[in-house]
Amino acid sequence: MGEEGTRQTNWAPKMNVPAEFARIARHFAPLAALGGLGLTDDAAIVIPPPGRELVITADTMVDGMHYLQGEPAENVARKLLRVNLSDLAAMGATPLHYLLMLSVPRDTDETWFAGFAQGLASDQTRYGVSLLGGDTTSTPGPITVSVTMFGHVAPGTALRRNGARSGDGLFVTGTVGDGVLGLWALQGKIPDPDGSLAARYRLPEPRLGMALHGIAHAAMDISDGLVQDCGHIARASCVALELEPARVPLTPAGRTAGDDFVTSGVAGGDDYELLLAVPPCNEARLTSVMRRAGISINRIGRFVPGPPDVRGIAPDGTTIALGAGGWSHF
Amino acid sequence: MGEEGTRQTNWAPKMNVPAEFARIARHFAPLAALGGLGLTDDAAIVIPPPGRELVITADTMVDGMHYLQGEPAENVARKLLRVNLSDLAAMGATPLHYLLMLSVPRDTDETWFAGFAQGLASDQTRYGVSLLGGDTTSTPGPITVSVTMFGHVAPGTALRRNGARSGDGLFVTGTVGDGVLGLWALQGKIPDPDGSLAARYRLPEPRLGMALHGIAHAAMDISDGLVQDCGHIARASCVALELEPARVPLTPAGRTAGDDFVTSGVAGGDDYELLLAVPPCNEARLTSVMRRAGISINRIGRFVPGPPDVRGIAPDGTTIALGAGGWSHF
Numbered sequence: 001m002g003e004e005g006t007r008q009t010n011w012a013p014k015m016n017v018p019a020e021f022a023r024i025a026r027h028f029a030p031l032a033a034l035g036g037l038g039l040t041d042d043a044a045i046v047i048p049p050p051g052r053e054l055v056i057t058a059d060t061m062v063d064g065m066h067y068l069q070g071e072p073a074e075n076v077a078r079k080l081l082r083v084n085l086s087d088l089a090a091m092g093a094t095p096l097h098y099l100l101m102l103s104v105p106r107d108t109d110e111t112w113f114a115g116f117a118q119g120l121a122s123d124q125t126r127y128g129v130s131l132l133g134g135d136t137t138s139t140p141g142p143i144t145v146s147v148t149m150f151g152h153v154a155p156g157t158a159l160r161r162n163g164a165r166s167g168d169g170l171f172v173t174g175t176v177g178d179g180v181l182g183l184w185a186l187q188g189k190i191p192d193p194d195g196s197l198a199a200r201y202r203l204p205e206p207r208l209g210m211a212l213h214g215i216a217h218a219a220m221d222i223s224d225g226l227v228q229d230c231g232h233i234a235r236a237s238c239v240a241l242e243l244e245p246a247r248v249p250l251t252p253a254g255r256t257a258g259d260d261f262v263t264s265g266v267a268g269g270d271d272y273e274l275l276l277a278v279p280p281c282n283e284a285r286l287t288s289v290m291r292r293a294g295i296s297i298n299r300i301g302r303f304v305p306g307p308p309d310v311r312g313i314a315p316d317g318t319t320i321a322l323g324a325g326g327w328s329h330f
Numbered sequence: 331m332g333e334e335g336t337r338q339t340n341w342a343p344k345m346n347v348p349a350e351f352a353r354i355a356r357h358f359a360p361l362a363a364l365g366g367l368g369l370t371d372d373a374a375i376v377i378p379p380p381g382r383e384l385v386i387t388a389d390t391m392v393d394g395m396h397y398l399q400g401e402p403a404e405n406v407a408r409k410l411l412r413v414n415l416s417d418l419a420a421m422g423a424t425p426l427h428y429l430l431m432l433s434v435p436r437d438t439d440e441t442w443f444a445g446f447a448q449g450l451a452s453d454q455t456r457y458g459v460s461l462l463g464g465d466t467t468s469t470p471g472p473i474t475v476s477v478t479m480f481g482h483v484a485p486g487t488a489l490r491r492n493g494a495r496s497g498d499g500l501f502v503t504g505t506v507g508d509g510v511l512g513l514w515a516l517q518g519k520i521p522d523p524d525g526s527l528a529a530r531y532r533l534p535e536p537r538l539g540m541a542l543h544g545i546a547h548a549a550m551d552i553s554d555g556l557v558q559d560c561g562h563i564a565r566a567s568c569v570a571l572e573l574e575p576a577r578v579p580l581t582p583a584g585r586t587a588g589d590d591f592v593t594s595g596v597a598g599g600d601d602y603e604l605l606l607a608v609p610p611c612n613e614a615r616l617t618s619v620m621r622r623a624g625i626s627i628n629r630i631g632r633f634v635p636g637p638p639d640v641r642g643i644a645p646d647g648t649t650i651a652l653g654a655g656g657w658s659h660f
Contacts, residue, residue: 041491041566042417042550043387043481048378056462057373058429058478062469087372099388101431101476132386139392141471146431148388148478151373161371220372236371 027117028100031124031131044133046097052152054096057087063142067202068186073112075202076145077119083223084149085127085206086272090221092159092213093151095127100134101146108143127208154213163218164237164277170301171276171286173207176226177254177261179270190257197253204272210293215285218277226268226275227322230301230310233275240306242313245320247300263312265323277303357447358430361454361461374463376427382482384426387417393472397532398516403442405532406475407449413553414479415457415536416602420551422489422543423481425457430464431476438473457538484543493548494567494607500631501606501616503537506556507584507591509600520587527583534602540623545615548607556598556605557652560631560640563605570636572643575650577630593642595653607633 048054061080063069081098088095100120104112124130129149164170182201185192192198212219218237222229226248234241245262254261261267276297278286283299290297301313312320378384391410393399411428418425430450434442454460459479494500512531515522522528542549548567552559556578564571575592584591591597606627608616613629620627631643642650 042420043385043423043488045483045488046384046386047485048384054376054378054384055373056376056429056478058431058463058465060431060433060465060467060476062433062467062471065467065469090372093373099386099478101388101390101478103390103392103474133388135388135390135476137390137392137395139395139471139474141392141469141474144433144469144471144474146390146465146476148386148429148431153375155377158373158375 027113028120028131031117031120032133041133044099046132046150049152051155053155053158055088055091055093055151055153055158056148057084057091058146058148059083059087060144060146062144065142071202073115074119074122077116078123078203080145080147081120081123081127081129081149082204082206083272084147085129085208086204086221086223088149088151089206089208090159090219090274091151091153092157092211092219093153095129095149095151095208097130097132098147098149099132101148102134102136103139103141103144104136105140105143106138127206157213159212159216159219161218161220161233161236162238164233164239164241164303165217165279166239166303166305168217168277168279168303169283169299170230170233170241170243170303171278171297171299172222172226172249173274173276173290173295173297174271175249175251175254175296176222176271176273177257177267178251179204179268179272180225180266181253181257183270201270204270206272207274207295210289210295212276212289215282215289216276216278220275222268222271222273222275224269225265226262226271227265227310229268229275233277234303234310235308237277237303238308239303240308241301241303241310243301243310243322244313244315246315247298249296249298249300263320263322357443358450358461361447361450362463371463374429376462376480379482381485383485383488385418385421385423385481385483385488386478387414387421388476388478389413389417390474390476392474395472401532403445404449404452407446408453408533410475410477411450411453411457411459411479412534412536413602414477415459415538416534416551416553418479418481419536419538420489420549420604421481421483422487422541422549423483425459425479425481425538427460427462428477428479429462431478432464432466433469433471433474434466435470435473436468457536487543489542489546489549491548491550491563491566492568494563494569494571494633495547495609496569496633496635498547498607498609498633499613499629500560500563500571500573500633501608501627501629502552502556502579503604503606503620503625503627504601505579505581505584505626506552506601506603507587507597508581509534509598509602510596511583511587513600531600534600536602537604537625540619540625542606542619545612545619546606546608550605552598552601552603552605554599555595556592556601557595557640559598559605563607564633564640565638567607567633568638569633570638571631571633571640573631573640573652574643574645576645577628579626579628579630593650593652
C-alpha cells in the first residue's frame with residue numbers, strides 16, 4: 001500500500017506503530033471525556049444535559065496564517081480552544097466537549113505534541129471542557145489544527161446574529177483593537193514594552209458565562225474586525241447600523257494607532273470581544289450583568305431603520321467612510 | 331493587517347468579500363440543515379431526537395494522501411462523507427448532520443467548489459444527512475478537508491470496539507481487499523478493466539442501517555487494513571483473536587493479488603466493511619439481518635482466551651505469521 005504512514009488513527013493505543021502515533025495516544029488519551037470512550041472507538045457518545053439543546057461550532061487554524069510560525073505549541077492549542085469557546089460565548093452557550101483534528105508534518109517532534117497537549121490540558125481545566133475524540137493525519141503542508149466544540153443552552157435561548165432590531169443599541173465588551181496590535185507587535189511593526197499586546201493576540205479571553213438571554217436581541221464575537229463583524233450582524237438582522245467610531249473603547253496603545261484605526265476596519269481582528277444588540281429598556285440589566293462579571297461595556301452604535309448595512313457616524317452627526325474600499329477586508 | 335485573505339469565515343453571505351468566499355456561501359448555504367441557521371451564525375444548534383444519544387465522529391482527508399491528486403472534487407466530498415458515515419455505521423448509529431472544515435489554496439477555482447458542493451448534495455440525499463456549519467480557511471499547503479458527523483442511537487446501544495468476548499466469532503461484511511486494489515489500479519500498478527476496483531477505492535459504501543445491537547458484542551469498520559483493525563478490536567476488548575486468513579472473503583481480483591495479500595496486512599485498507607464480534611448463539615440472527623440487507627457475511631476468526639493480540643491460523647491449525655515486521659503498518 002503506497003500510503004503507509006498516512007492513514008488516519010482514531011488514537012487507539014497501538015502496538016508496533018510508528019512512534020509519533022503512539023505519542024499522540026499517550027499525550028491525548030489523558031485529556032478524554034467519559035463520552036470519548038478513551039479515544040479508542042470509531043466515534044464518541046454525547047449525552048446532552050437533560051432538557052438542553054446542543055450548540056456546535058468549528059474553527060480551523062493553519063500554521064503561519066492564523067498564528068505566527070514558531071509559536072509555542074502550547075499557545076496554539078490554547079488559542080484554538082479559545083476561538084471556539086468564543087463562538088459558544090457569542091451564542092450564550094455553556095461549553096462541554098470538543099473534538100480535535102490534527103494534520104501535522106511527519107517530522108513534527110515530540111516536544112510539539114507534548115506542548116500542544118499541555119496547552120489543551122491547561123485550558124480544559126480553565127474552561128471546564130474535555131476531549132471527546134478526533135483524528136490525526138500527516139500532511140506535506142503546514143500544521144493545520146481544527147476543533148469542533150459543543151456547548152449547551154436552554155431550549156430556544158441561543159443568542160443569534162439575526163435578532164437586532166431598529167432602536168437597539170450596539171454594545172461591545174472590553175476594548176477593541178489590541179488583537180491586531182498584538183499581531184503587529186509580534187511582527188516587529190510596533191513596540192510592545194510589556195508584551196501585553198502580544199499576549200492579547202496569542203491568548204484571547206472568551207467572554208463566557210454571562211446570562212445575556214432576555215437582555216440582548218443579538219450577539220456575535222468579533223474575530224474578523226469590528227467594522228466587518230458589524231456588517232455581519234446588520235445583514236443577518238436585516239437592519240441598518242450606525243456605528244460611532246469615536247465611541248469605540250480603545251486601550252492607550254489603540255489610541256496611538258492612528259486616527260483611522262477604527263474606521264479603516266483593521267481594529268477588532270482577533271479581539272474576541274462580544275458585539276451585543278440591546279434594546280434601551282434592557283440597558284440597566286446589561287450594565288448590571290457586566291458589572292458582576294467585571295467586564296466593561298460600551299455603546300458604540302445604534303440600529304436604525306434602513307437597508308442592512310453599516311454607516312459610520314461622527315460625533316457631529318455627519319457620515320464617516322468606513323473601511324478602505326469596503327469594510328470587508330479579510 | 332498582514333493576514334487579509336486568511337481570516338476564517340463562518341460562511342455568512344458577505345458583501346464586498348473576495349470572490350472565493352462568496353462562492354463558498356453560494357455553494358454551501360443550500361446544503362444547510364435547519365439547525366445550521368443558514369450558516370450565518372457563530373455556531374449551529376443540534377436538538378437530538380427525543381430520548382436518543384448523539385454519536386460523533388471526525389475524519390480528515392489531505393489531498394494526495396487520502397485521495398489521489400487530481401481526483402474530481404465531487405468524489406472527494408462524497409468519500410469524505412462516507413468515511414465518516416462508516417464510523418457511524420460501526421457504532422450502530424443513524425446519521426443526522428455534519429460540520430465541514432475546508433482549508434484550500436487561494437487559487438482553488440470555482441469548478442472545484444461547485445464539484446465539491448455537488449458531491450455533498452448528492453450524498454446528503456443518499457444518506458439523509460445535512461450540513462450544520464463549519465469553517466473555511468486558505469492554506470499554503472494541500473487541500474485539507476475535515477468532517478465532524480453526528481448520528482444518534484437509543485441510549486446505551488452504541489456498538490463499541492471493546493465488547494468482544496472469548497468464544498465470539500469474528501465476522502466481516504462483504505469482501506476484503508478491493509479498496510487497496512483500487513488504489514493500486516488508479517496508480518497504474520494493476521489492471522482494472524471495468525473500473526470496479528477504482529470505484530471501490532473512490533466511493534466506499536458505508537454499511538449503515540443494520541440493527542446489530544443485541545446481536546454483536548463489538549464492531550468497528552475496516553479502514554487501516556484487516557490485520558491491523560483486528561488488532562484494534564482485540565486490544566480494546568482485551569482478548570486474543572485467532573484470524574483465519576483462508577476464510578477471508580475476496581473478490582476474483584483479490585484472489586489474484588498474491589498468496590500473502592491477506593496475511594501481509596495490506597488487504598482491507600479503505601474497505602470500510604464492518605468487523606463484528608458475535609457469540610455463537612446470535613449467529614442465526616446475524617445471518618438473518620444480513621440477508622435482509624442483501625450483504626454477505628463471513629466468519630473469519632474466533633476470539634479466544636489469551637493476551638490481547640492477533641494470531642494467524644491456517645486451515646490445518648498451525649500458526650501463520652501476520653504482517654511484515656508486525657501487523658501494524660500505517
